Amino acid sequence: MELFEFYRKDRWPHVFCPGCGIGTVMNCFYRAFNELELPLDKTAFIGGIGCSSRIPLYINSDALHTTHGRAIAFATGLRLAKPELKTVVFTGDGDLGAIGGNHFINGCRRNVDMTVICINNNIYGMTGGQASITTPHDYQSTTTPYGNKEYPFDLAEIAVAAGANYVARWTTRHVHELTRSLKAALQKKGFAFVEVVSQCPTNFGRRNKMADPTQMLEWFRQSSVRRDKTKAAEVDHVDLNLAGQITIGEFVDRNRECYEELIGVGKHG
Amino acid sequence: MRIAPGEYFLQGNEACVEGAIAADVRFFAGYPITPSTEIAEGLAHRLTGKDGVFLQMEDEIACISAIIGASWGGVKAMTATSGPGFSLMQEAIGYAAMSETPIVVVNVMRGGPSTGQPTRASQGDVMQTKYGSHGDYQVIAFAPASVQEMFDLTVDAFNYAEKYRVPSFLLSDAEVGHMRGLLTVPEAINVVERKEKGLRRPDEAYDVPDDLVHPFPVFGKGHKTMITGMTHTDKSKIEPEDVKVHQELVKRLSEKILRSRKDINKWELIAPGSKTMIISYGSAALGPKEIAAKDDRIGLLRLKSLWPLPEEPIYEAARQCDQILVCEMNLGMMYWPIKRIALEAGCKRIELLSKVGGEPPTPSEVRHKLREMGAI
Numbered sequence: 001m002e003l004f005e006f007y008r009k010d011r012w013p014h015v016f017c018p019g020c021g022i023g024t025v026m027n028c029f030y031r032a033f034n035e036l037e038l039p040l041d042k043t044a045f046i047g048g049i050g051c052s053s054r055i056p057l058y059i060n061s062d063a064l065h066t067t068h069g070r071a072i073a074f075a076t077g078l079r080l081a082k083p084e085l086k087t088v089v090f091t092g093d094g095d096l097g098a099i100g101g102n103h104f105i106n107g108c109r110r111n112v113d114m115t116v117i118c119i120n121n122n123i124y125g126m127t128g129g130q131a132s133i134t135t136p137h138d139y140q141s142t143t144t145p146y147g148n149k150e151y152p153f154d155l156a157e158i159a160v161a162a163g164a165n166y167v168a169r170w171t172t173r174h175v176h177e178l179t180r181s182l183k184a185a186l187q188k189k190g191f192a193f194v195e196v197v198s199q200c201p202t203n204f205g206r207r208n209k210m211a212d213p214t215q216m217l218e219w220f221r222q223s224s225v226r227r228d229k230t231k232a233a234e235v236d237h238v239d240l241n242l243a244g245q246i247t248i249g250e251f252v253d254r255n256r257e258c259y260e261e262l263i264g265v266g267k268h269g
Numbered sequence: 270m271r272i273a274p275g276e277y278f279l280q281g282n283e284a285c286v287e288g289a290i291a292a293d294v295r296f297f298a299g300y301p302i303t304p305s306t307e308i309a310e311g312l313a314h315r316l317t318g319k320d321g322v323f324l325q326m327e328d329e330i331a332c333i334s335a336i337i338g339a340s341w342g343g344v345k346a347m348t349a350t351s352g353p354g355f356s357l358m359q360e361a362i363g364y365a366a367m368s369e370t371p372i373v374v375v376n377v378m379r380g381g382p383s384t385g386q387p388t389r390a391s392q393g394d395v396m397q398t399k400y401g402s403h404g405d406y407q408v409i410a411f412a413p414a415s416v417q418e419m420f421d422l423t424v425d426a427f428n429y430a431e432k433y434r435v436p437s438f439l440l441s442d443a444e445v446g447h448m449r450g451l452l453t454v455p456e457a458i459n460v461v462e463r464k465e466k467g468l469r470r471p472d473e474a475y476d477v478p479d480d481l482v483h484p485f486p487v488f489g490k491g492h493k494t495m496i497t498g499m500t501h502t503d504k505s506k507i508e509p510e511d512v513k514v515h516q517e518l519v520k521r522l523s524e525k526i527l528r529s530r531k532d533i534n535k536w537e538l539i540a541p542g543s544k545t546m547i548i549s550y551g552s553a554a555l556g557p558k559e560i561a562a563k564d565d566r567i568g569l570l571r572l573k574s575l576w577p578l579p580e581e582p583i584y585e586a587a588r589q590c591d592q593i594l595v596c597e598m599n600l601g602m603m604y605w606p607i608k609r610i611a612l613e614a615g616c617k618r619i620e621l622l623s624k625v626g627g628e629p630p631t632p633s634e635v636r637h638k639l640r641e642m643g644a645i
């Protein structure tokens with residue numbers, strides 16, 4: 001499938017800023033989806049609200065652009081009502097981890113078959129750069145003018161603890177690994193979660209001395225540590241600071257029975 | 270499997286479960302809350318996975334979000350809740366209105382605000398049902414007053430949600446939800462199927478023109494459906510800055526309901542033409558009904574649907590009488606729109622009997638008020 005068979009050409013130009021990491025994720029996702037030769041007409045794309053959550057509206061298939069934070073709950077209903085549809089959720093750190101946190105952890109726990117891709121740009125991009133639940137400690141945002149005094153969530157670790165079948169985290173600097181994980185997630189039965197640490201040059205980089213997107217990619221390169229090489233005791237991998245690290249890799253790959261199988265819903269489709 | 274035709278003694282909430290099954294509900298998401306819980310419990314028994322899905326979600330926002338998602342999968346979907354849960358659902362109700370998603374929400378009303386009176390009846394959410402989400406929109410809402418109506422109006426709520434692609438509500442209350450009474454299940458039940466895009470459909474069920482209610486593009490059928498809560502054109506193009514697109518969309522969403530008032534509105538009329546008319550609904554109408562049945566000086570207009578506002582029957586009743594008593598279990602909510610219509614119809618005196626605290630006005634309380642008004 002050509003790029004513009006997969007993405008809707010009539011929606012171009014898109015709303016994303018130059019240098020935004022969302023483009024990289026869209027590119028990797030297209031590759032993963034295409035290489036697996038999945039049927040586009042049998043895949044539904046669901047987004048919440050935010051820059052990242054807009055991706056479904058550019059894909060040439062059924063798209064449900066929902067309310068802020070609730071994409072997983074919408075996807076749960078859609079998937080169980082029409083089990084022959086594959087469901088893919090695009091969400092952001094604010095959408096998934098703040099306002100939608102409850103649906104996120106319960107989605108992992110319930111283990112309905114869906115692929116959830118979170119573009120974690122450490123900020124509320126769409127609303128102009130307010131601190132999010134993944135803004136690193138002491139970083140700048142419009143709502144933390146004296147530096148962020150809170151500490152960030154580790155979304156991937158939450159997904160592991162809550163029971164997702166597949167969990168991986170990469171950055172937009174790791175396009176090959178990310179594409180591979182997206183393929184794994186799309187093939188996984190049950191709740192699969194891929195977090196992509198991504199650059200928002202407009203609203204995060206600019207306020208944190210990394211206005212040029214390449215500076216952020218360099219930050220990602222320097223701070224990323226493969227999960228199998230981390231020594232948890234030595235570093236606080238929750239804290240995505242320059243001084244700390246971004247733990248990347250596959251966090252979990254398991255096969256808990258998914259909810260559809262448990263209630264026999266697969267059969268009614 | 271649908272309940273067999275026949276006579277049953279059931280609880281109101283149980284009758285609602287049977288009505289939903291009869292209307293072909295295939296997806297229910299709920300969160301426990303008194304006094305609506307029996308509906309979730311009943312449907313947990315009936316929707317086993319193979320014949321439909323029951324889900325207990327993490328909160329009421331998740332419930333309504335899930336049923337909207339399920340509806341886009343092409344199935345009839347419903348949730349049931351009460352006061353606090355209904356408040357949590359408001360944002361998504363606006364989303365359903367904006368995205369024109371057929372869903373049914375049952376609100377077994379209890380005393381509010383806040384946690385209020387979990388086990389006692391109230392009619393305090395009638396305005397919230399219409400105005401609770403932000404922006405201009407219209408909904409459909411029914412107000413059952415008996416076990417039978419818990420069944421009948423649940424079926425209607427589904428039928429009208431499908432027909433008009435709109436969130437539709439069953440505004441019951443703790444009194445009606447928990448009362449036991451006779452349910453007669455008829456042989457034939459009129460069930461309206463979705464006006465689905467690309468399918469031939471029975472014309473008589475869809476006397477609404479396509480320019481008001483567009484055929485529904487179910488997901489997974491190659492329609493490349495694009496659904497959003499943002500301002501969009503008929504072709505789902507997002508145009509949040511376009512003044513005209515927004516005007517056209519919001520006006521159509523309202524018009525499709527308001528123009529169909531005559532098709533949607535339901536009411537019961539006892540002794541029309543009486544000098545004094547009581548206008549009431551739901552369990553608040555139980556006392557007035559006793560009186561109107563016995564006293565020929567008093568008539569009753571019992572509204573079985575509240576939204577869109579049944580302007581015509583109210584106007585007609587007001588035109589023919591000298592005075593009106595509005596009877597409801599809140600501090601006066603439907604009273605104001607009813608008063609507006611009654612004044613337009615030339616009726617000069619419109620009084621309110623308001624009762625909060627958890628029980629419907631008794632016949633003697635209603636009589637007391639009628640005496641004050643000089644009606645009896």
Ligand SMILES: Cc1ncc(C[n+]2csc(CCOP(=O)(O)OP(=O)(O)O)c2C)c(N)n1
Nearest residue numbers: 049050051052068092093094095124125126
């Ligand atoms: C209930 C609600 N609260 C607030 C908003 C405003 N809002 C829109 S996008 C957004 C932040 C999105 O952040 P994130 O999910 O991280 O996405 P990003 O734009 O960074 O990709 C907020 C708060 C909203 N739309 N709805």
Ligand code: SF4
Nearest residue numbers: 016017020051125200
């Ligand atoms: S605001 Fe940030 S996240 Fe949104 S499109 Fe621009 S760069 Fe990307």
Ligand SMILES: [Mg+2]
Nearest residue numbers: 092093123125
């Ligand atoms: Mg963000």
